Amino acid sequence: MLDSELLAAPTRTTTPQLLQKRHDLTDALLQLPYDLIAYLERAAVHTDLGYPDLAAGDAYRALLLTDEVLNEGFEYHEQALEALQSRCADGVPAILRDQGSSDCDPSDIAHEASIQCYRKLATSLLLCGCLKSAHEFCTRGLAVAPGDEDLLFKKEHIQTLARRRLKVDDVDINDLPDQGLVRREIYPWNDHEPDRFSQETLDFLNSELAAVAPKCEVKVTELPFLIDVPGDTEGQDSPTTCKQLGLFAKDDIQPGETILQENSVLTVNNRLKESLCDACSTELPPLEPGSTVVGCPDCDDTMFCDEDCLARAECYHPSICDKDIDTIAKDPDPKEAPNALYLLLLARALAMSDAQERHPLDLTEVKYIWGDFLPSAANAVPLLSLDACPPPVWTLPFSFASNISGPLHVLEKMDIDIFASVDRYDLWIFNTLYSKFRGTASARVNKRDGRVEVAAVHPLWCLANHDCDPNVQWEWGGQMKFWCREKRVGGVVGGIKKGEEILSHYCDIDLKVQERREWAKGSLGGWCMCERCKREAAEEEEKALDGHGA
Numbered sequence: 001m002l003d004s005e006l007l008a009a010p011t012r013t014t015t016p017q018l019l020q021k022r023h024d025l026t027d028a029l030l031q032l033p034y035d036l037i038a039y040l041e042r043a044a045v046h047t048d049l050g051y052p053d054l055a056a057g058d059a060y061r062a063l064l065l066t067d068e069v070l071n072e073g074f075e076y077h078e079q080a081l082e083a084l085q086s087r088c089a090d091g092v093p094a095i096l097r098d099q100g101s102s103d104c105d106p107s108d109i110a111h112e113a114s115i116q117c118y119r120k121l122a123t124s125l126l127l128c129g130c131l132k133s134a135h136e137f138c139t140r141g142l143a144v145a146p147g148d149e150d151l152l153f154k155k156e157h158i159q160t161l162a163r164r165r166l167k168v169d170d171v172d173i174n175d176l177p178d179q180g181l182v183r184r185e186i187y188p189w190n191d192h193e194p195d196r197f198s199q200e201t202l203d204f205l206n207s208e209l210a211a212v213a214p215k216c217e218v219k220v221t222e223l224p225f226l227i228d229v230p231g232d233t234e235g236q237d238s239p240t241t242c243k244q245l246g247l248f249a250k251d252d253i254q255p256g257e258t259i260l261q262e263n264s265v266l267t268v269n270n271r272l273k274e275s276l277c278d279a280c281s282t283e284l285p286p287l288e289p290g291s292t293v294v295g296c297p298d299c300d301d302t303m304f305c306d307e308d309c310l311a312r313a314e315c316y317h318p319s320i321c322d323k324d325i326d327t328i329a330k331d332p333d334p335k336e337a338p339n340a341l342y343l344l345l346l347a348r349a350l351a352m353s354d355a356q357e358r359h360p361l362d363l364t365e366v367k368y369i370w371g372d373f374l375p376s377a378a379n380a381v382p383l384l385s386l387d388a389c390p391p392p393v394w395t396l397p398f399s400f401a402s403n404i405s406g407p408l409h410v411l412e413k414m415d416i417d418i419f420a421s422v423d424r425y426d427l428w429i430f431n432t433l434y435s436k437f438r439g440t441a442s443a444r445v446n447k448r449d450g451r452v453e454v455a456a457v458h459p460l461w462c463l464a465n466h467d468c469d470p471n472v473q474w475e476w477g478g479q480m481k482f483w484c485r486e487k488r489v490g491g492v493v494g495g496i497k498k499g500e501e502i503l504s505h506y507c508d509i510d511l512k513v514q515e516r517r518e519w520a521k522g523s524l525g526g527w528c529m530c531e532r533c534k535r536e537a538a539e540e541e542e543k544a545l546d547g548h549g550a
């Protein structure tokens, strides 16, 4: 019986009805932000809609609110208690009734609700593939409700799954997988996403390009739909294409000519003690007489390479100035470096949103960029099974720390009320930002120790598509720079004719085809199918056949 509870049971409520319910509950939360019952109700709707990650996010906020109710000294105690009392005016809320309690004392209700939160968190995180966090919530829940059958069952199930996945008899809890996957999509209720192919979008992007890349324009183009399976790519049905954006030359461009120079404050680094500019993350010039380095006049330790960077920081820094936010995600374990950088990018976007009083998804640096989204229908899985979760079609990396607790911690450090700001800082918004950053960000390693330390999103540079015979070369210091190659692969003289596409490179083009394809696969979403790759792969295959025959 418990097993069936773990599955997202088919519901008689239709998707449009569920979406309406979600909409109403979100509205209710905007009216009564400290209502833990509404969060639990929305978690249930998110489960029924097939978004266990969003259900976990709601259950976690509900859990935090149970703490607020139960602890008089907590910041939102009064508001959370008042909201709960108003929800209990007519008896125990329906969402808690199956727990058998008819007692309407707020403390008892909050206690019952916390157990429900632990159960929801454990199940939902398990469905996303975050076994370690799910296990932790089972353990925390069992400390509050020893012997709770549901939590005991889930804990046992996690251990069974882990034994199977890790192929060991004794599972060390610290070894449990915790990096999950969730749906990567434009959520049905996301009304911030522009039509990227509309004339309005193209006009906006082209006006931005005029300042940083006057010889470039963005256009709609067709790209091959790339396949993830090596060996499936050649000599079969020609791959279908998909509509995307790309950069094109508006004029002839000469070899060596600079094409694009772009600054982006959506740039972060994960070094705590390195002297890097807070805005552009380049190494600061030495602090000597005549140095251009300037500090923030209002907080210690925030340095910029010059007055220009200090001025650019106005669009995010006021929201984190003197807020003790510096240590978050800094100096991570090397294995965690990419996740830490994505969290820092998210934190920067949240600071920009707060400082500019703009919805994060409406930030110019974010709004138009590629997110590698799948249609919602393709992501929807009719019945989620705990034994095969997350389903292979889900592609957005997800963890409790990166997607739920980390962003909330950042907001709290920024003195933002995490309950009263659900319109701007809801989990689906963090997930959408992550999708966009994962589709477009570039990273830089420290030359001294080879560790990945800087990441950035350059919203115009990232419009250029990849080719293993690129016609441009790029370099990223304080600025992202593109220039026309002097020579193409094979020694052909460079130069780009008016109307030709700007062809960037997402991997080291000096590698052999197999290695190039491996490297670029992550950012391309599949096996590169450029002319050079197809030609060289065919040559390699021919060589292998010859070797075989000899």
Ligand SMILES: C[S@@+](CC[C@H](N)C(=O)[O-])C[C@H]1O[C@@H](n2cnc3c(N)ncnc32)[C@H](O)[C@@H]1O
Pocket: 223, 224, 225, 226, 244, 245, 246, 369, 370, 372, 439, 440, 462, 463, 464, 465, 466, 467, 523, 524, 525, 529, 530
């Ligand atoms: C950074 S974006 C490039 C700009 C993107 N086309 C847009 O519409 O904004 C990277 C994505 O573009 C697509 N892409 C880039 N180069 C490609 C290529 N040579 N073949 C197929 N898809 C490509 C892939 O979907 C990749 O994930």
